[in-house]
Amino acid sequence: MNVLITGGAGFLGQKLARRLLEKGSLKNADGVETKIDRLFLFDIVPAPDFSDPRVTVVTGDIGNESDLARALDAQTSSVFHLAAIVSSQAEADFDLGMRINVDAFRVVLERCRRLGQRPKVLFASSVAVYGGPLPAVVQDDTALNPKSSYGIQKAIGELMLSDFSRKGFIDGRGLRLPTISVRPGKPNKAASSFASGIIREPLNGEDTVCPVTPDTRLWLLSPRQVIENMIWAHDLPSDGFELNRMVNLPGVNVSVSEMIDALRTVAGEAAVAHIRWEHDATIQRIVGSWPACWNPERALAMGFKGDASFEAAVRAYLADDKR
Template sequence: MHIVITGGAGFLGSRLARQLLQRGQLTGKDGKLQDIKRITLLDVVAAQGFDDPRIDAVTGDIADAAVIERVITAETQSIFHLAAIVSGHAEADFELGMKINFDATRIILERARALGTKPRVVFTSSVAVFGGELPAVVPDNTLLMPQSSYGAQKVMGELLVNDYSRKGFIDGRALRMPTISVRPGAPNKAASSFASGIIREPLNGVATVCPVSPETRMWLMSPRQAIANLIHGHEINGADLGLSRFLSIDGLSVSVKQMVDALEQVAGAEVVKLIEWKEDEAIKRIVNSWPGAFEAKRAKALGFTADADFASIVKAHIEDEVKK
């Protein structure tokens, strides 16, 4: 089978590709496990570090229909659509956010509709679809009230995935991922960038700023867990999602203070001193509009899983990413 991963050069896309290569198989459109013959990693930059003939790294703009037409073909059985302009960036550049977070999603779904091949599409959505006054633990049937352009664009993407699935154009599933922590690499323009930065940077001996208060409650997921859930989200039977193809994935609810305490527990008090607490109103406004905990009953019933505790996340990050 042929799989397309948008954002395939990104850290989540690359990790997903590696995990898929290792598995070797994925459920095909016939509902049976099939050998993975080819994985196309589409991104604005070339995916690096792969030495496997099944990997096909394509550089291109996902908002360009000609690129999508070339990449998604009649052979494509599965699409993991991970590419996005992150929250802070989409808030600063409204047009770019609309183009990548919404228009590109539509172009991908339109391509699938034109082909008539009904591929499985895993679309990553976000806690940013929520906003407004919310209970401390958010139930599955909560009204979406995004307070950022990123969140609004993600809801529109979910609606497309849902409607295209209902119409039988695709077999879609829109998974609202918790904030991924700890992301490797450099800080990005996501309002949630700090949720990785306050762990990653100190572990590398680099000073960092925490722009939110210690009491801020975050809904998190480790990269390992995220990959497992993206694959699980692909493997489940689409019909089991019922009337809504969008879903809040289970995650781990921790306060920023608990995150830092876990870092101290794992790496020591000196490391934690590299965090400077300096609130940023623009980031706080966005982050505080996101829920810090979810019931995630549907996700649990469908077999999605969450990390056990944040200290384990920090340890896994050290294992996977921190240079010895």
């Protein structure tokens, strides 16, 4: 089978690619474990350091169907759609967010529809689809009321995924991702970038800035567990998604000060000393509009898994990613 990862040069895209290459197979539309023959990594910049002969790195504009056609054709069985403009950037550049998060995803969906093979499409949505006045614990059936352009755009993506699936154009599976931490690499333009930075940089002996208050609460999941859940979502039979294409993934509900406690436990006070506090009202507002806790009842019933604790997520970073 041929598999496409959009956003294949991003940190999740690269991680997913390496895990799929290691695993070597995925379940096909009939639920049969099937060898991955070719893995296409599509992004605006080339995915680095892939020498595996199964991999084809394709660069292009995902909003441009002729670019996408070089990675998505009638042989494509599965698409992991991770390409996105992240939260702070989508807030700062409304048009770019709409173009990539909404229009480009529609190009992907329309191309799948036209090819007529009904591929599996795994869509990465986000905690950011929630916002506004929320119950203390968000439930699977709590209404979306996003308060960021990123959240709105992801919510529109969810609706398109659902209807393209209902119409039989694709077999869509959508995951609402918690904030990912501890993410490897550099800070990015996600409003939640700090949620990895305040752990990652100190673990690497570097200074970092925390832009939100210590009592800010977050709903977090490690990259390792996100990847396992994406593969799990891909391999589940499609009936579980028929009534509702979206699943709220498990996570851990922690405050920033509890995150720092975990850092202290793992790496000592010297690591914590690398954190400088510098408030950013915009980031506080965006992050504060996301739910810090939800009840992932449906996800757990479907077999998705979270981290044992945030400390476990810190240790997973050390094991998987530390430079």
